[in-house]
Amino acid sequence: xxxxxxxxxxxxxxxxxxxxxxxxxxxxxxxxxxxxxxxxxxxxxxxxxxxxxxxxxxxxxxxxxxxxxxxxxxxxxxxxxxxxxxxxxxxxxx
Amino acid sequence: xxxxxxxxxxxxxxxxxxxxxxxxxxxxxxxxxxxxxxxxxxxxxxxxxxxxxxxxxxxxxxxxxxxxxxxxxxxxxxxxxxxxxxxxxxxxxxxxxxxxxxxxxxxxxxxxxxxxxxxxxxxxxxxxxxxxxxxxxxxxxxxxxxxxxxxxxxxxxxxxxxxxxxxxxxxxxxxxxxxxxxxxxxxxxxxxxxxxxxxxxxxxxxxxxxxxxxxxxxxxxxxxxxxxxxxxxxxxxxxxxxxxxxxxxxxxxxxxxxxxxxxxxxxxxxxxxxxxxxxxxxxxxxxxxxxxxxxxxxxxxxxxxxxxxxxxxxxxxxxxxxxxxxxxxxxxxxxxxxxxxxxxxxxxxxxxxxxxxxxxxxxxxxxxxxxxxxxxxxxxxxxxxxxxxxxxxxxxxxxxxxxxxxxxxxxxxxxxxxxxxxxxxxxxxxxxxxxxxxxxxxxxxxxxxxxxxxxxxxxxxxxxxxxxxxxxxxxxxxxxxxx
Numbered sequence: 001x002x003x004x005x006x007x008x009x010x011x012x013x014x015x016x017x018x019x020x021x022x023x024x025x026x027x028x029x030x031x032x033x034x035x036x037x038x039x040x041x042x043x044x045x046x047x048x049x050x051x052x053x054x055x056x057x058x059x060x061x062x063x064x065x066x067x068x069x070x071x072x073x074x075x076x077x078x079x080x081x082x083x084x085x086x087x088x089x090x091x092x093x094x
Numbered sequence: 095x096x097x098x099x100x101x102x103x104x105x106x107x108x109x110x111x112x113x114x115x116x117x118x119x120x121x122x123x124x125x126x127x128x129x130x131x132x133x134x135x136x137x138x139x140x141x142x143x144x145x146x147x148x149x150x151x152x153x154x155x156x157x158x159x160x161x162x163x164x165x166x167x168x169x170x171x172x173x174x175x176x177x178x179x180x181x182x183x184x185x186x187x188x189x190x191x192x193x194x195x196x197x198x199x200x201x202x203x204x205x206x207x208x209x210x211x212x213x214x215x216x217x218x219x220x221x222x223x224x225x226x227x228x229x230x231x232x233x234x235x236x237x238x239x240x241x242x243x244x245x246x247x248x249x250x251x252x253x254x255x256x257x258x259x260x261x262x263x264x265x266x267x268x269x270x271x272x273x274x275x276x277x278x279x280x281x282x283x284x285x286x287x288x289x290x291x292x293x294x295x296x297x298x299x300x301x302x303x304x305x306x307x308x309x310x311x312x313x314x315x316x317x318x319x320x321x322x323x324x325x326x327x328x329x330x331x332x333x334x335x336x337x338x339x340x341x342x343x344x345x346x347x348x349x350x351x352x353x354x355x356x357x358x359x360x361x362x363x364x365x366x367x368x369x370x371x372x373x374x375x376x377x378x379x380x381x382x383x384x385x386x387x388x389x390x391x392x393x394x395x396x397x398x399x400x401x402x403x404x405x406x407x408x409x410x411x412x413x414x415x416x417x418x419x420x421x422x423x424x425x426x427x428x429x430x431x432x433x434x435x436x437x438x439x440x441x442x443x444x445x446x447x448x449x450x451x452x453x454x455x456x457x458x459x460x461x462x463x464x465x466x467x468x469x470x471x472x473x474x475x476x477x478x479x480x481x482x483x484x485x486x487x488x489x490x491x492x493x494x495x496x497x498x499x500x501x502x503x504x505x506x507x508x509x510x511x512x513x514x515x516x517x518x519x520x521x522x523x524x525x526x527x528x529x530x531x532x533x534x535x536x537x538x539x540x541x542x543x544x545x546x547x548x549x550x551x552x553x554x555x556x557x558x559x560x561x562x563x564x565x566x567x568x569x570x571x572x573x574x575x576x577x
Binding site: 004005007010011013014015016017018019022025026029030032033034036037039040041043045048049050051052053054055056057059060061062063070074075077078079080081087089090091092 | 192193194196197288289290303304329332333334335389392394395396398399406410413414415416417418419420423424425426427428429430431432434435438440443444446447448450451454457461463464465466467468469470471473504505506509520521522547
């Protein structure tokens with residue numbers, strides 16, 4: 001199962017750049033964990049359903065009413081860069 | 095009361111009787127913090143100015159006979175992954191080193207209504223991922239019982255401040271044991287309520303189907319008082335429930351010892367505490383019987399697929415755009431890759447990668463889907479167990495606190511320290527750790543009780559009766575005047 005684990009592909013999917021030295025350590029650690037979780041393959045789950053809430057509760061929706069929320073100014077103030085009330089990012093078309 | 099700081103009820107009586115002022119208590123607690131922090135590093139930030147100002151407002155309320163209740167004037171520490179308006183919420187990560195919260199978490203708003211004061215924000219494993227606080231980007235917290243040992247994690251700072259007397263109580267968060275395991279290592283009480291009874295709004299999400307806020311305290315009654323003031327339905331948290339709390343049918347309780355948590359891999363020390371408490375319970379007329387929950391042995395594997403999968407989704411928001419760190423780069427994609435490389439520590443990267451893999455095309459059913467199905471089976475096993483038993487008992491941790499660096503080489507070694515606590519998170523159960531004794535090297539030992547969903551108050555009642563029977567009255571080395 002773990003032979004398919006390619007750290008370059010996964011770090012790319014996760015958008016995390018990894019240094020070569022870091023890759024070796026993480027690959028080793030992740031293989032240990034994946035080997036451990038392999039034990040789940042032996043459990044019969046054929047008829048088992050999936051619950052989103054651990055107590056099988058149906059998630060309640062709020063009333064569709066406008067309530068006070070974070071102001072535009074407060075929502076922007078932790079951003080590394082803003083301009084005219086917008087978030088600024090480096091070019092996304094390369 | 096079992097420590098150098100009186101219980102919340104006793105402090106409240108002292109305030110009401112005008113024998114102590116809230117501001118005097120705050121000064122005392124702050125002095126304790128100033129005294130111990132250079133060694134323990136349990137608080138990341140202390141809120142002296144606002145704390146003393148608020149405690150003086152409490153002074154006035156008590157003077158006028160207008161106190162707001164038992165938590166009025168009580169200094170509480172807050173884990174640094176819970177938002178407090180106007181203060182930093184770093185999650186002990188470089189990623190959020192400059193993040194200032196623009197709003198209060200629901201639990202913080204509720205505590206402010208009670209008149210309690212905040213001592214400050216406490217250290218944790220980065221984004222609550224870890225069992226020792228060794229993963230904090232700002233350095234580890236030390237255990238007040240012996241600074242060579244870890245305080246547990248991820249709420250290590252929240253447990254250490256209560257243990258050392260630099261807060262009367264604290265809030266932590268528990269995803270796989272992060273309240274109970276550090277409480278156990280630091281010789282204090284740690285309570286994880288039923289999933290959904292306490293709002294998660296304003297808690298920085300790690301694994302949303304498992305995360306739960308709860309109190310760390312000196313006594314079970316303190317935990318009850320705090321829980322009472324932070325529980326309740328919150329429309330801002332989609333997983334919040336409207337709890338209908340239950341009581342056991344009989345006064346004579348039937349309690350099950352989980353066999354799978356009393357075998358190889360769990361130290362003799364830890365097992366002995368359960369046996370000691372079992373004897374006391376039997377002497378009080380309760381029935382205690384061994385029971386088997388075989389899938390408990392799979393809980394760790396299930397957890398280490400579900401929690402990383404949820405964390406990989408939750409932490410995708412840290413991309414250098416709306417908040418937190420941004421590394422300079424010529425393009426957006428490069429900026430995100432670099433920001434996440436620099437902002438996250440090794441353990442967080444490991445879990446994001448693991449979760450990304452478990453959710454990736456072609457592997458979803460094999461890993462995440464299968465883990466969710468085994469989780470459902472574990473939940474069914476607990477439901478069946480609670481048809482027979484009122485409560486379940488086990489050790490909180492497989493061993494007492496370990497030394498720094500002892501479990502950092504192999505990730506499984508560290509993950510196994512949550513062996514006994516993870517099942518309650520998977521099944522959404524209330525669970526509590528209470529200190530019961532000391533190991534040969536004078537480190538605290540404890541037991542864990544679990545109850546069926548929404549049995550929180552009766553679980554606390556049982557825990558309190560055990561607390562009374564055990565009379566754990568030891569103090570850590572690192573309290574004021576004894577360093």
